[in-house]
Amino acid sequence: MAAAVVLGGPAGWWRWHRRVRAARAAMVCSRAMASKTPVGFIGLGNMGNPMAKNLVKHGYPVIAYDVFPEACKEFQDLGAQVTDSPADVAERADRIITMLPSSPNAKEVYTGANGILKKVKKGSLLIDSSTIDPAVSKELAKAVEKMGAVFMDAPVSGGVGAARAGNLTFMVGGVEQEFDAAKELLTCMGSNVVYCGEVGTGQAAKICNNMLLAISMIGTAETMNLGIRLGLDPKLLAKILNMSSGRCWSSDTYNPVPGVMEGVPSANNYQGGFGTTLMAKDLGLAQISATNTKTPVPLGSQAHQIYRMMCAKGYALKDFSAVFQFLREEETL
Amino acid sequence: MAAAVVLGGPAGWWRWHRRVRAARAAMVCSRAMASKTPVGFIGLGNMGNPMAKNLVKHGYPVIAYDVFPEACKEFQDLGAQVTDSPADVAERADRIITMLPSSPNAKEVYTGANGILKKVKKGSLLIDSSTIDPAVSKELAKAVEKMGAVFMDAPVSGGVGAARAGNLTFMVGGVEQEFDAAKELLTCMGSNVVYCGEVGTGQAAKICNNMLLAISMIGTAETMNLGIRLGLDPKLLAKILNMSSGRCWSSDTYNPVPGVMEGVPSANNYQGGFGTTLMAKDLGLAQISATNTKTPVPLGSQAHQIYRMMCAKGYALKDFSAVFQFLREEETL
Amino acid sequence: MAAAVVLGGPAGWWRWHRRVRAARAAMVCSRAMASKTPVGFIGLGNMGNPMAKNLVKHGYPVIAYDVFPEACKEFQDLGAQVTDSPADVAERADRIITMLPSSPNAKEVYTGANGILKKVKKGSLLIDSSTIDPAVSKELAKAVEKMGAVFMDAPVSGGVGAARAGNLTFMVGGVEQEFDAAKELLTCMGSNVVYCGEVGTGQAAKICNNMLLAISMIGTAETMNLGIRLGLDPKLLAKILNMSSGRCWSSDTYNPVPGVMEGVPSANNYQGGFGTTLMAKDLGLAQISATNTKTPVPLGSQAHQIYRMMCAKGYALKDFSAVFQFLREEETL
Amino acid sequence: MAAAVVLGGPAGWWRWHRRVRAARAAMVCSRAMASKTPVGFIGLGNMGNPMAKNLVKHGYPVIAYDVFPEACKEFQDLGAQVTDSPADVAERADRIITMLPSSPNAKEVYTGANGILKKVKKGSLLIDSSTIDPAVSKELAKAVEKMGAVFMDAPVSGGVGAARAGNLTFMVGGVEQEFDAAKELLTCMGSNVVYCGEVGTGQAAKICNNMLLAISMIGTAETMNLGIRLGLDPKLLAKILNMSSGRCWSSDTYNPVPGVMEGVPSANNYQGGFGTTLMAKDLGLAQISATNTKTPVPLGSQAHQIYRMMCAKGYALKDFSAVFQFLREEETL
The missing domain is CATH 3.40.50.720 (NAD(P)-binding Rossmann-like Domain)
Structure with missing residues (x-):
């Protein structure tokens, strides 16, 4: 000793x-x-x-x-x-x-x-x-x-x-x-x-995960929306994605489309869960880290902007999967 | 009968x-x-x-x-x-x-x-x-x-x-x-x-899957790159993502970072696999479908552009996971 | 003869x-x-x-x-x-x-x-x-x-x-x-x-112009918004841009910020002018042309998506300079 | 006194x-x-x-x-x-x-x-x-x-x-x-x-101008590239843009396409001028300011990413108008 x-x-x-x-x-x-x-x-x-x-x-x-x-x-x-x-x-x-x-x-x-x-x-x-x-x-x-x-x-x-x-x-x-x-x-x-x-890698791991989460959530939302408009049933589409290479946590565990899953915020008008404003904050941290390390993050950066726009359009307190709603036609809001 | x-x-x-x-x-x-x-x-x-x-x-x-x-x-x-x-x-x-x-x-x-x-x-x-x-x-x-x-x-x-x-x-x-x-x-x-x-929903399912795949692949590549620059070990980061909400097929089955996985194109200088030019083609179809149905696909659209730029920069025949390489500094090319 | x-x-x-x-x-x-x-x-x-x-x-x-x-x-x-x-x-x-x-x-x-x-x-x-x-x-x-x-x-x-x-x-x-x-x-x-x-170059010229117009309009709107939030007076900022390298038609002739200019749609609650839905249509044509010719148009593509989102959020019939309003906080709408 | x-x-x-x-x-x-x-x-x-x-x-x-x-x-x-x-x-x-x-x-x-x-x-x-x-x-x-x-x-x-x-x-x-x-x-x-x-508005004015400049430069580059691929003569296209609503400093004073203008970096293999790495730095500052003020800057953010990618691909010391070259097919590099 x-x-x-x-x-x-x-x-x-x-x-x-x-x-x-x-x-x-x-x-x-x-x-x-x-x-x-x-x-x-x-x-x-x-x-x-x-x-x-x-x-x-x-x-x-x-x-x-x-x-x-x-x-x-x-x-x-x-x-x-x-x-x-x-x-x-x-x-x-x-x-x-x-x-x-x-x-x-x-x-x-x-x-x-x-x-x-x-x-x-x-x-x-x-x-x-x-x-x-x-x-x-x-x-x-x-x-x-x-x-x-x-x-x-x-x-x-x-x-x-x-x-x-x-x-x-x-x-x-x-x-x-x-x-x-x-x-x-x-x-x-x-x-x-x-x-x-x-020191710092705890933060790094967290913001990396959340950046990829945001990207795949927006990706899932726009993909589901596109599929629906092309005539696919949302449950069937989710099933196909989840057995294919498009599979991700946002599609198989936290699907943003109402009616596809039970027990997730999309089944409850996007209440509860992880607020859009919190996601925007984490994406801001990811962005600052990327800027400081001169790392190109083209989709992370775009995800950040989309969550910023959502905050500006009244989605601040909704779960971040509400991006599905944000991307749909107004009539369905 | x-x-x-x-x-x-x-x-x-x-x-x-x-x-x-x-x-x-x-x-x-x-x-x-x-x-x-x-x-x-x-x-x-x-x-x-x-x-x-x-x-x-x-x-x-x-x-x-x-x-x-x-x-x-x-x-x-x-x-x-x-x-x-x-x-x-x-x-x-x-x-x-x-x-x-x-x-x-x-x-x-x-x-x-x-x-x-x-x-x-x-x-x-x-x-x-x-x-x-x-x-x-x-x-x-x-x-x-x-x-x-x-x-x-x-x-x-x-x-x-x-x-x-x-x-x-x-x-x-x-x-x-x-x-x-x-x-x-x-x-x-x-x-x-x-x-x-x-009729048409077979195509729809395929291009939807591939659009989400492209988005999560680019997202995985830029996230891994950011994490590495912030001091994280790539294998550890992949492990953390894969047990968290950032998990996706591109991170857990087809990781784009050399050294993280065996038996995937990133372990073989991005040879074999699904060519960048083919991914660009499918994203073009997704884009046309989205334009025709007036569906916003902000990340799908950006993914399309990134794969187009890659084709213009010599990556046409490499596996689409080479986007990791595309986003890194030239010195490592 | x-x-x-x-x-x-x-x-x-x-x-x-x-x-x-x-x-x-x-x-x-x-x-x-x-x-x-x-x-x-x-x-x-x-x-x-x-x-x-x-x-x-x-x-x-x-x-x-x-x-x-x-x-x-x-x-x-x-x-x-x-x-x-x-x-x-x-x-x-x-x-x-x-x-x-x-x-x-x-x-x-x-x-x-x-x-x-x-x-x-x-x-x-x-x-x-x-x-x-x-x-x-x-x-x-x-x-x-x-x-x-x-x-x-x-x-x-x-x-x-x-x-x-x-x-x-x-x-x-x-x-x-x-x-x-x-x-x-x-x-x-x-x-x-x-x-x-x-044949076709008339169309080409038109959609090229409108694509660049959309890009510079959104660019002007987000730049003016950022400047205002950083404490700049909008008229002064417009003046500085217009005597500098940021100058464009959208900043010097059709400024999207209410109060900067007379006689433009932004001075009239974004009524009249060139509707957001028409801009979205032209950007769709630009996108299709770019996809068909395999031309990367990263910002044109993003501009298309933004005007699509605006159409989905109630801006379809407003002048396309209303993107300034779209990007601002809800409270100010 | x-x-x-x-x-x-x-x-x-x-x-x-x-x-x-x-x-x-x-x-x-x-x-x-x-x-x-x-x-x-x-x-x-x-x-x-x-x-x-x-x-x-x-x-x-x-x-x-x-x-x-x-x-x-x-x-x-x-x-x-x-x-x-x-x-x-x-x-x-x-x-x-x-x-x-x-x-x-x-x-x-x-x-x-x-x-x-x-x-x-x-x-x-x-x-x-x-x-x-x-x-x-x-x-x-x-x-x-x-x-x-x-x-x-x-x-x-x-x-x-x-x-x-x-x-x-x-x-x-x-x-x-x-x-x-x-x-x-x-x-x-x-x-x-x-x-x-x-205090701070001097910086704000500068980074606002440069953000809009980057956006319109990339916009001009991709528009010119698209027009050329659609069969338009670049000089004619520049002329049409410059008498129309797509006009901007990047199109009428600093055109990025070789052969359109004399006395600009594009006429001299993109040497001299304002380096890509400096533009990337200024866009980083704009991004940080936007993140801190929670301002959505969708195109400014994308412009930042594009200049980052260019730095990673060997364009760091070229004039920022070299984005035209970056977006073109490899064969023409």
């Missing part, structure tokens, strides 16, 4: 220290809640709220903060400690999860005047589950490292329902040795925790 | 007559080849050649024609009768399969000066396996019906390999009562024969 | 004959109307009506036909002869102008059961001012030539207002020696008659 | 002070160079070099800095003072012009460890002529204001030739009262200095 300390430097020492605690906590998992060390949680919105609750359920004492005090009240009732700032969270917990709506929010929470970095303890593990620009994740990681702490990006896939049910997928980027420590916490909230590579 | 004749009119009678013969042929299937009635085959190119051979293998006497006489020679050696024109084929066979490269060729073979319709017998069954504009299929069907014969469109999916192995997929459009008669022949050449609806 | 007859064949003779008559008619231009030989006019819709009236004003006896009899009534009152079919027009006039809404209509009027070609006289001059697929113009030209007559395509630019004022622009394709004869008639209806080359 | 000081605060006082000096300098313009107060210039690359030389020619003592020392040497020979960092420039000059390749460079030069802001004097006027993200311009302006100085963005249009000839166009954003002071310097380097509005 001493050698590890020497090789790893101070952060290495803390990492070991944290692991010992984590191991201890795991061993006593069946004992009282108080035996686990506290976990900070910043950002208690639609997603953060059920995620933090799952931590509480798994016996972690939660140190909570949200920019809207009312978002914290519920957690006070659940026995969590509520603090006044991200800095206060960092003072009381050496493992913190953040779940924030956008890059500027994440910057503020980490590097702002009362941000985590003002009082972060050496060796702390900071996990950001926000979906943000991977370049910002890298910036934050650098700033965190300077303070002797560890940063990982761990955006999620799966919506509010998955967050409640605790079966989100986490895509994790960061130093590989820290992955197990992160996984310990993330498995309380998700059923699938995937290590993707260095 | 008499009632059927009365209801169905002359074409109905022939249909019955043909079925009796077909049934008889089926019954004697194990007997000598001569006991089956002959089948015409027009268009003995890359695809037509192995398809017609499979008919021969199944014991059908083939009456062959191709605009290039040398294409027929091989069939003469196999015992097929070779004729001088589509009209001659129509004179000698009341079941004819056509496999032609484009709409104008199909028009010529059916309605040209020496076309099938010059000598087609009442009640004949004409099956067009070419991939052409569904509007042209409908035109041909009308002209064929006027002569008291039956027309079905039955384009295939699967390339030369599948044609040789006899496991093509046929997507069939036409009068439903004729489907069984068509299927009898098509199952000699394909493992999957799907009834799609009225 | 005899030599001309020999060289030119029968059609040449008629051409000469027609010219003599035309010359004679021109000479007596100041005399009574009856001294001019009659001109057929088929298609008396929004555009054809004022065009035919301008022929009447210039003293040409008009032989009229429209598929809707009521469209002819007005012309009867003006002294025109109204006939029962295109064939009847061809029987009574050896110069005919057609102005039809689409390729199928043009085919019907020329080659249909009662079409012009049933009774066309040798040496007749048939001028088609419809905007149709140049490939169809070429087909019609071939059919017309077989009958010993001459076909020219002469689509117009300028809307109903220009048709009334007699200052349309005609883009003319066909045999160059016939251009003067065509021009004689077309100058009665337009101020600008441009010879473009062989 | 006292009142102005009260109203304007400390910065106001300096502004007045600077103006007095500027006025004095202007008055003595015909006198010796030493009578003008020095001007800092940071970034002496392809554009900055000739711009700074024009300041020298107009009699301004220049305080120079570039990250590459060799870039400064020439200026030392011209009598300019060369410094070791942006901070040093700020110490010796209260008017500074910066001309840098990208947003990160600009951030470094202003807010880096040895950046301008380390030693900027109150009331200094800092003019950034780089083409960068307008959001970064706003950030820099805020940081500059905090130090009691003034920031203006003033990107240029016109290339190296215009920079040498001193007839660039400057698009200026910032506080209007400072515009005259900025103009005094900028008119030494440009013939056209346009006030665009608050």
Whole structure:
């Protein structure tokens, strides 16, 4: 161990220290809640709220903060400690999860005047589950490292329902040795925790998936629409696509045409699901990443524009499969 | 039967007559080849050649024609009768399969000066396996019906390999009562024969599938490229996509990135497979159908343009998954 | 002259004959109307009506036909002869102008059961001012030539207002020696008659212009919208563009942003002008021509899709500059 | 004056002070160079070099800095003072012009460890002529204001030739009262200095113009290509477009088709002019601005992708009108 300390430097020492605690906590998992060390949680919105609750359920004492005090009240009732700032969270917990709506929010929470970095303890593990620009994740990681702490990006896939049910997928980027420590916490909230590579690759994996998702959803919608106009029955067309090379998740699991499938947003007037405005946001991140890396993304770029136009035409809150409706004649709206 | 004749009119009678013969042929299937009635085959190119051979293998006497006489020679050696024109084929066979490269060729073979319709017998069954504009299929069907014969469109999916192995997929459009008669022949050449609806829907199904295929292939290529530039390992990214909502045939079965999969064109310098120029052709048909039906196909349209640009930049004969290469930096070409 | 007859064949003779008559008619231009030989006019819709009236004003006896009899009534009152079919027009006039809404209509009027070609006289001059697929113009030209007559395509630019004022622009394709004869008639209806080359190039010139127009209009609309959102005053931005390399007709003559210019559709809630549905039609023709010639038109194709989506979203009858409105937030609609 | 000081605060006082000096300098313009107060210039690359030389020619003592020392040497020979960092420039000059390749460079030069802001004097006027993200311009302006100085963005249009000839166009954003002071310097380097509005609007105007330029250039290229394939003579087509509604700067002043015009890059194998890679950069900025403001830019976005693909296919250093060549068949390359 001493050698590890020497090789790893101070952060290495803390990492070991944290692991010992984590191991201890795991061993006593069946004992009282108080035996686990506290976990900070910043950002208690639609997603953060059920995620933090799952931590509480798994016996972690939660140190909570949200920019809207009312978002914290519920957690006070659940026995969590509520603090006044991200800095206060960092003072009381050496493992913190953040779940924030956008890059500027994440910057503020980490590097702002009362941000985590003002009082972060050496060796702390900071996990950001926000979906943000991977370049910002890298910036934050650098700033965190300077303070002797560890940063990982761990955006999620799966919506509010998955967050409640605790079966989100986490895509994790960061130093590989820290992955197990992160996984310990993330498995309380998700059923699938995937290590993707260095910092930023969690974000990269997420926005890549969502870009391809958007492309295949729009593709499925326009293909189904064309087939219908050429005289094909939509159920039959879906069946043919799904046994052929046009098959994709959007055609076989989440078909955008009303009447083809049960239990998907298209069967329920495009309510629930993954909002068009959220898809537009993720496509914006993909676009920025592509621009910064000079990568041509001709269809991803067009998908972004189409979801932007949909937001401008009243589809912002509908599920993103409503692109089928957007492309059809007005009369059928 | 008499009632059927009365209801169905002359074409109905022939249909019955043909079925009796077909049934008889089926019954004697194990007997000598001569006991089956002959089948015409027009268009003995890359695809037509192995398809017609499979008919021969199944014991059908083939009456062959191709605009290039040398294409027929091989069939003469196999015992097929070779004729001088589509009209001659129509004179000698009341079941004819056509496999032609484009709409104008199909028009010529059916309605040209020496076309099938010059000598087609009442009640004949004409099956067009070419991939052409569904509007042209409908035109041909009308002209064929006027002569008291039956027309079905039955384009295939699967390339030369599948044609040789006899496991093509046929997507069939036409009068439903004729489907069984068509299927009898098509199952000699394909493992999957799907009834799609009225005339033209076979074409519609095929071009819809290929349009969605092109969209998801380009989408997969640009997504993989973006992910790689953001630091993701391509195999890992493919794995993540394939267990997530970005999953599609192009990502999980035919991945365009060299090194991700074995046995696909991307593992073999994009040789073999489905040529870029053929994909561009099918996207052109999709585009024409979309334009004629006033259907917006924003990504299908863009996919068409990208494959056109690829053809103009030297990718015409490479597999269509080479779009990955097209989108990468020159240095890697 | 005899030599001309020999060289030119029968059609040449008629051409000469027609010219003599035309010359004679021109000479007596100041005399009574009856001294001019009659001109057929088929298609008396929004555009054809004022065009035919301008022929009447210039003293040409008009032989009229429209598929809707009521469209002819007005012309009867003006002294025109109204006939029962295109064939009847061809029987009574050896110069005919057609102005039809689409390729199928043009085919019907020329080659249909009662079409012009049933009774066309040798040496007749048939001028088609419809905007149709140049490939169809070429087909019609071939059919017309077989009958010993001459076909020219002469689509117009300028809307109903220009048709009334007699200052349309005609883009003319066909045999160059016939251009003067065509021009004689077309100058009665337009101020600008441009010879473009062989048959079909009139159409080509028109759809090329309109494709570039659509691209630059959408480009102007999205650029103005972006500039406004970035804090620029729209008038100032238009001024800067118009003195810079972004300048185009859509920015300097027909700006799509309300308040930037007077006297354009954007100043009048996008009423009047050139309807979105007509632009979508012309872009469809451009797309079909591009597909047939395997020409990549990435932005023209996208422009087509955008105008299709606009038609599907209630903009069909608004001026095509309403794309600015389509791209803005709903709240501002 | 006292009142102005009260109203304007400390910065106001300096502004007045600077103006007095500027006025004095202007008055003595015909006198010796030493009578003008020095001007800092940071970034002496392809554009900055000739711009700074024009300041020298107009009699301004220049305080120079570039990250590459060799870039400064020439200026030392011209009598300019060369410094070791942006901070040093700020110490010796209260008017500074910066001309840098990208947003990160600009951030470094202003807010880096040895950046301008380390030693900027109150009331200094800092003019950034780089083409960068307008959001970064706003950030820099805020940081500059905090130090009691003034920031203006003033990107240029016109290339190296215009920079040498001193007839660039400057698009200026910032506080209007400072515009005259900025103009005094900028008119030494440009013939056209346009006030665009608050900070960031100079950038906005530039990227808007270049986005529309890219769209109309690609549009012109694909339109000309389509017309040629449809049988039109390119010169004739250009003439028709230029007298019609398709007219734009790219068609009438900078036509991309070889043989249509003299004295443009297309007449010289696309050498010189405005490089494809620079256009791709500006389109990237437009894309980022559009993404940040949630503005749909369907064609601007596609134009960006096309220039990215061109960079990946060997066109990076050719003039951006080479898109015509990119879209044509390989045989003609």
